[in-house]
Amino acid sequence: KNQVEQSPQSLIILEGKNCTLQCNYTVSPFSNLRWYKQDTGRGPVSLTIMTFSENTKSNGRYTATLDADTKQSSLHITASQLSDSASYICVVPTPNTDKLIFGTGTRLQVFP
């Protein structure tokens, strides 16, 4: 069964600290993996899209890694800011369709 699982479900950190969010997927065949940031009451915004051949991709303070062998991805946030408080969603397209499989997200709260 095609699934995307994320951990932790929620995370609280202090401003300025780093954190890492995890995503495991069982989708096959694999095409790409996407990380989205969703602020409360807003739509998801794309952070990165990683294909099979990419191991690491950065977008500012966000760095995503992908291990296609173990079917794991991580999103590392460096020097967190209050504005990083949001849900982070890992998304993998199902093969041969237009459907996206969404993880249930990690809710990150950054406190001063």
Add this chain to the structure above:
Amino acid sequence: DAMVIQNPRYQVTQFGKPVTLSCSQTLNHNVMYWYQQKSSQAPKLLFHYYDKDFNNEADTPDNFQSRRPNTSFCFLDIRSPGLGDAAMYLCATSIDRGANQPQHFGDGTRLSIL
């Protein structure tokens, strides 16, 4: 500037009273999607348009309909909203179909049912 625009941002309707949510895009993308997202849950695809071709998900209730009068606009009609339809409704677009196409989301319309 917002490229996928949803109006209104908040909508309140009465139980059983038809309601229409709208989505417009300035990206000239071929594909437009409607998702339902309930609190603390992942978005659930309701249907999508590839150009004028309507593609309904098998488990989308008949109560939900959609119209796409032109490339830029897509509407979600809920014919008889029930309490369980209270949710955030997200519109998304992609330039084409396929697993490699990124989707661009609007900020959603939060629907409340009285």
